[in-house]
Amino acid sequence: MSNGREQQRRSISEAFPIMYSQYFMQVYYSAFSVTKNDELAQDAAQETFLKAYRHFDSLEQHEQKGAWLKAVSRNVAIDMYRKQRRENRSYWAWRDACRGEVDVERTIVDQDFLRGLLSSLEPIYRQSLLLVYEYGLTYEQLANYQKSSISAVKSRVHRAKKKLRVVALQTENLVGVPERSSLR
Incomplete structure (x- = not known):
């Protein structure tokens, strides 16, 4: 042997x-x-x-x-x-917070704005966006979690971003909020 x-x-x-x-x-x-x-x-x-x-x-x-x-x-x-992107994003947020360079009011307003946008989405779309962009899951991991195919997950994330963009533009036009480049 x-x-x-x-x-x-x-x-x-x-x-x-x-x-x-x-x-x-x-x-x-x-x-x-x-x-x-x-x-x-x-x-x-x-x-x-x-x-x-x-x-x-x-x-x-x-x-x-x-x-x-x-x-x-x-x-x-x-x-x-x-x-690497997740680690860099965490590092820069931590560094800015330590330096006191973050405008607390603006951060709160931005978070509220984003929370409002996300709440306008259907739960499956909101979950998909948060798990991919906030928690860093890959499409394959999300597909396993949601018990669907990778192409379905990609479509779901794409549709969610598209709907989020439309709602953001409508809200900006109504309120006059400056355009947010992170939604593109």
């Missing part, structure tokens, strides 16, 4: 570097097209090849390794990009 595993390890250790050198640039560019950041793209490529190494046996039988690696790279890059 151990002889078979040893032979399998040797096979992986010989074939994996070949696959790595053959597909690295495609994987890297796929990640870079999402992140527009060299370091994040390198991290995404590294994570992609770690996943490929873990699933090497099933990947060896896959006919289109390059397509599989690019898809994994793109998904990993999207996840990393979203995580």
Whole structure:
């Protein structure tokens, strides 16, 4: 038994570097097209090849390794990009609060405005927007949570943003509130 595993390890250790050198640039560019950041793209490529190494046996039988690696790279890059954005947003909010640069009244008014806009949405649309943008769930995670397909989730989020935009424009026209660029 151990002889078979040893032979399998040797096979992986010989074939994996070949696959790595053959597909690295495609994987890297796929990640870079999402992140527009060299370091994040390198991290995404590294994570992609770690996943490929873990699933090497099933990947060896896959006919289109390059397509599989690019898809994994793109998904990993999207996840990393979203995580970085969440962390950056939290950092800047924390930094501004510590510096006292946040206008408390304006923040409260903006939060009330946004809460009012969100309350005008149907619950499924409100839930979808909040889980994706506030809590950082991926479309796949939201689809699993809502027990629906990823394309249904994408459509739901798109429709919610569209409805939110219409309500915001109507409210701005009625009240004369300055246009909010974050809703676009």
